[in-house]
Amino acid sequence: MLVSDYNYDLPEERIAKFPPKERGSTRLLVLNRQTGETEDSYYRNLDEYLNPGDLLILNDTRVMQSRLFCKLPDGRKRELVVLEKHGNEPQRVMYRGKLHDGDTLYVINNGSFEEHVWRRAKREETEPRNDGSEGAIRERILINHILGNGIAEVESDTLLAELAEKYGTVPLPPYLHRDATEDDKKRYQTVWAKNMGSAAAPTASLNMTDELLERLRKKGVIIKYLTLHVGLGTFLPMRTDKVEDHHMHSEWFNIPEDTLSAIKSAKRVVAVGTTVARTLEYYGKTGKTSGEDDIFIYPGFEFKVIDALLTNFHAPKSTVLMLASAFAGWEHLHNAYDHAVAEKYNFLSYGDSMLIC
Numbered sequence: 001m002l003v004s005d006y007n008y009d010l011p012e013e014r015i016a017k018f019p020p021k022e023r024g025s026t027r028l029l030v031l032n033r034q035t036g037e038t039e040d041s042y043y044r045n046l047d048e049y050l051n052p053g054d055l056l057i058l059n060d061t062r063v064m065q066s067r068l069f070c071k072l073p074d075g076r077k078r079e080l081v082v083l084e085k086h087g088n089e090p091q092r093v094m095y096r097g098k099l100h101d102g103d104t105l106y107v108i109n110n111g112s113f114e115e116h117v118w119r120r121a122k123r124e125e126t127e128p129r130n131d132g133s134e135g136a137i138r139e140r141i142l143i144n145h146i147l148g149n150g151i152a153e154v155e156s157d158t159l160l161a162e163l164a165e166k167y168g169t170v171p172l173p174p175y176l177h178r179d180a181t182e183d184d185k186k187r188y189q190t191v192w193a194k195n196m197g198s199a200a201a202p203t204a205s206l207n208m209t210d211e212l213l214e215r216l217r218k219k220g221v222i223i224k225y226l227t228l229h230v231g232l233g234t235f236l237p238m239r240t241d242k243v244e245d246h247h248m249h250s251e252w253f254n255i256p257e258d259t260l261s262a263i264k265s266a267k268r269v270v271a272v273g274t275t276v277a278r279t280l281e282y283y284g285k286t287g288k289t290s291g292e293d294d295i296f297i298y299p300g301f302e303f304k305v306i307d308a309l310l311t312n313f314h315a316p317k318s319t320v321l322m323l324a325s326a327f328a329g330w331e332h333l334h335n336a337y338d339h340a341v342a343e344k345y346n347f348l349s350y351g352d353s354m355l356i357c
Contacts, residue, residue: 001243001299006325007316008337014344016351017176019187024209027352029340036332038339043207043353046310052220054308055266057259059202059275060225062193064161065168067180068093070105070141078105080141081171082160083151084199084231084252090144090153091160099143099152107139107167139163149239161196171199173349175315187350197229197252203349204273204311222266224259228252228275228293238317248296248319253279255289268307270357274320277327280305298322299330308357313340313347328356 020026030039030049041048050056066082079096099105141160145153156163170180170188180188190205217223229252240246263269263280271277282288282295284304296319306327314321325333336354345352 002241003238003243003246003317004241006243006322006330008334009341010316010347011341014341014347014351015175016346016348017178019183019206019350023187023191024207024212026207027345029336029345029352029354031328031332031336031354031356033328033332033356036329036335038336040343044209044212046212046355047215047219047221049355049357050216050219050221050270051267053222053267054270055222055224055262055268056216056270056272057263057276057280058190058192058205058208058223058225058272059228059230059279060190060192060194061198061202061227061229061275062196063170063189063198063201063230064164064196065170065185066164066199067169067171068141068164068167069108069169071108072103072105077108080105081199082164082168084197084229085161091155092147092151092153093141093160094150095152096150099146101143101145103143105141105143107141107163109167139167165196173200175348176350192225194225195227195229197227198231200230201349202228202230202273202275204353206350207353208272222262224256224262226253226255226259226276226279228279230275238319243298243322246296246319248294250292250294251275251278253282253290253293255279255283260289263305268357269305270308270310271306272310274309274311274314274323277306277309277311277323297326299326301326303327308355310353310355312349312353313337313345313351315348324354324356 024044026043028041028043030041068080070078070080080093083092083094085091139158141154141156143152143154170184172180188201191210231249231251238246271280278295279293281303282293309327311324314324
C-alpha cells in the first residue's frame with residue numbers, strides 16, 4: 001500500500017487560513033460510509049444526525065502556548081515548538097533555523113527583547129547574563145542533541161511547559177503560513193479545554209459550542225470526555241513510500257472510568273476527531289485505559305469501538321486522512337472530498353467538517 005495512493009487535489013484557496021467569524025458557523029458534509037451518499041449541512045445541525053442513547057466522546061486536552069521565540073548569543077533568531085513530554089524521556093522541541101549540538105538559546109519574552117541587551121552583549125563580547133542584573137536574560141535552553149527532521153533534545157533550568165505557558169504563543173499549523181493573533185489564543189482551543197498538554201488542537205471540536213452541546217443533551221445524547229495530548233507529529237509528513245513502513249508518534253492518553261462505562265451501554269459511539277478515534281481504538285485493541293498511544297490506523301484496520309466519526313477535512317497523504325479512509329473507505333472518502341472541493345468547503349484545522357456514519 002503506497003502513501004501516494006492517498007492523494008487528492010487541494011487548491012490553496014480551499015485551506016481556511018483563519019477561524020470563522022462565529023464559532024460553530026461552519027459547514028458539515030455528512031457521509032454514509034455504507035453507500036457513499038453525501039448530504040450538505042451545517043455543523044450547528046449535528047443534533048439532527050444523532051439519536052437518544054448515542055454517546056458523543058470529546059477530547060478535553062488543552063493546547064499549550066508552545067511556540068517559543070528565541071535568540072542565539074549573537075542575536076540570530078530561532079523558533080521552537082515545545083513537544084509533548086512522555087514520562088521521564090528528555091525534553092524535545094521542533095525547531096526552525098540552523099542549530100547544532102551545544103548551542104544555547106535565550107527565550108524572548110512575549111516575542112520581543114530590548115535590542116540594547118544584544119548590542120551590549122555583542123559589544124562586551126560576552127553572552128547575555130543570567131545574574132539578575134540590568135539587561136539580564138533569565139531563561140535559557142541548551143541544545144543537547146539534534147535528532148534530525150527538525151527535532152532536538154534540550155535541557156532548561158525551567159521546564160519547557162512552564163516556559164511555553166509564560167512566554168509562548170499559539171502553535172498554529174505550519175500550513176497556515178502566518179503568526180498567531182490574539183483571536184487564535186481563544187479560537188485554537190475548545191470551549192471545554194481542561195487538561196494542559198497538547199502541542200496542537202483537537203480541531204474537529206473547534207466549532208462545537210455550549211449551545212450545541214446543550215441541545216444534544218436535551219435530545220438524549222450522552223456526552224463524555226477523554227484526554228489525549230495531541231503531538232505535533234500529527235503535522236509531520238510521512239517520509240516512507242509504503243504506508244506500512246510509517247512509525248506513528250506517541251501521545252499520552254487517559255480514558256476515565258465513567259467514559260468506559262458509557263461506552264459499554266451506548267447505542268452508538270461517536271468519536272469527535274481522529275484523536276478520540278485513535279484513543280478509543282487503542283483501548284479496543286489493547287484494553288489499556290491510560291499511557292502512551294502510538295496506534296497507526298490505515299485502510300484494512302478493523303474498528304472495534306467507534307460507530308461514527310466527526311472529523312475535519314485532512315491534508316493529502318496524511319496519517320489522519322488514512323484513518324478517515326480506513327473508516328469510510330477510500331473510494332467513498334475520495335468522492336466526498338471531490339464534492340467538498342467543488343462545493344467550496346473549507347479544509348484543514350479552521351475549516352469545515354465531515355460526519356462519517
